[in-house]
Amino acid sequence: MKILDLGLTRYREALKVQEDLLHKRIAGLEDDCLIVTEHRAVVTFGRLTGENNVLDKRYFEDRCVDFEYTSRGGNVTYHSPGQVLLYPIVDLEDKKKDVSFYIDFLEKTVSNSLNVLGVSAERGERRGVWVGGKKIAFTGVGFKKWVTYHGVSVNINNDIDAFLKINPCGEKDILVTSAKEVLGKELDMARVKNIFIEQFIKDFKEEYKRQDFIYGAKASRVIRK
Amino acid sequence: MELRLPELSENNDDVVITKWHFGENDFIKEGEDLVEVTTDKATFDIPAPCGGKIKKIYKSEGDSIKVNEILAEIN
Numbered sequence: 580m581k582i583l584d585l586g587l588t589r590y591r592e593a594l595k596v597q598e599d600l601l602h603k604r605i606a607g608l609e610d611d612c613l614i615v616t617e618h619r620a621v622v623t624f625g626r627l628t629g630e631n632n633v634l635d636k637r638y639f640e641d642r643c644v645d646f647e648y649t650s651r652g653g654n655v656t657y658h659s660p661g662q663v664l665l666y667p668i669v670d671l672e673d674k675k676k677d678v679s680f681y682i683d684f685l686e687k688t689v690s691n692s693l694n695v696l697g698v699s700a701e702r703g704e705r706r707g708v709w710v711g712g713k714k715i716a717f718t719g720v721g722f723k724k725w726v727t728y729h730g731v732s733v734n735i736n737n738d739i740d741a742f743l744k745i746n747p748c749g750e751k752d753i754l755v756t757s758a759k760e761v762l763g764k765e766l767d768m769a770r771v772k773n774i775f776i777e778q779f780i781k782d783f784k785e786e787y788k789r790q791d792f793i794y795g796a797k798a799s800r801v802i803r804k
Numbered sequence: 805m806e807l808r809l810p811e812l813s814e815n816n817d818d819v820v821i822t823k824w825h826f827g828e829n830d831f832i833k834e835g836e837d838l839v840e841v842t843t844d845k846a847t848f849d850i851p852a853p854c855g856g857k858i859k860k861i862y863k864s865e866g867d868s869i870k871v872n873e874i875l876a877e878i879n
Contacts (some may be wrong), residue, residue, distance in 0.1 A: 652846035679813040
């Protein structure tokens with residue numbers, strides 16, 4: 580698994596990196612990769628978005644926050660520095676080809692990472708990762724030829740007031756939190772990213788272990804049209 | 805050749821057509837993305853199973869679709 584920490588990026592800049600790796604992965608020219616980044620303040624819309632889920636557009640305009648319409652699943656969300664973004668570019672062609680299973684895996688690995696950080700996170704009945712009834716992580720993914728892109732965002736030290744100005748994920752009246760709010764202190768982002776990366780690698784191996792055992796590493800390099 | 809919606813998940817999630825990359829009478833190459841479908845949290849591009857002319861598109865953007873329902877026909 581290749582790891583690529585892009586640091587602080589604009590959304591489009593990171594998207595370009597994702598798309599480049601996605602196409603190379605499909606062509607068999609790259610290994611699986613986990614992109615880690617933080618975004619400059621941006622509101623992103625998934626495919627199932629209505630602009631009516633932005634409750635206070637002026638709030639974002641006054642702060643020069645970009646609006647980006649994306650090809651990921653899900654609805655509207657907000658990104659800003661201090662939030663960890665995980666964008667896995669992984670090939671599931673020869674693994675368990677199941678969209679829900681993959682999203683379950685993403686939520687599990689985020690929940691496990693947060694637990695390591697001392698945040699009692701869990702998966703709820705609704706999508707995402709939750710802490711005491713408040714949402715802390717947001718999923719929205721895409722697939723091309725069973726290679727994944729887009730991913731999950733996790734609130735760590737970031738400003739969460741902006742979530743009051745949208746219906747996060749299109750859901751009304753949900754409360755949002757961050758690791759900083761839960762723990763009452765800022766976390767070291769380098770340490771946080773390392774924990775997410777290590778947990779992702781470990782959980783990916785375990786969750787997709789049976790398929791790896793059956794097909795082996797060779798299958799991940801199959802070139803497909 | 806008929807293109808039908810493959811199974812994307814054992815959960816039988818609701819699937820909606822969100823974007824046709826090609827239209828009727830367009831020519832498409834095998835493996836090119838023909839249509840994007842979306843579940844609650846995921847988009848999924850479905851490639852053309854063969855090259856040729858798109859004879860008929862059976863579903864519109866915004867329509868729901870079930871596994872194995874026909875999406876398009878390619879000559």
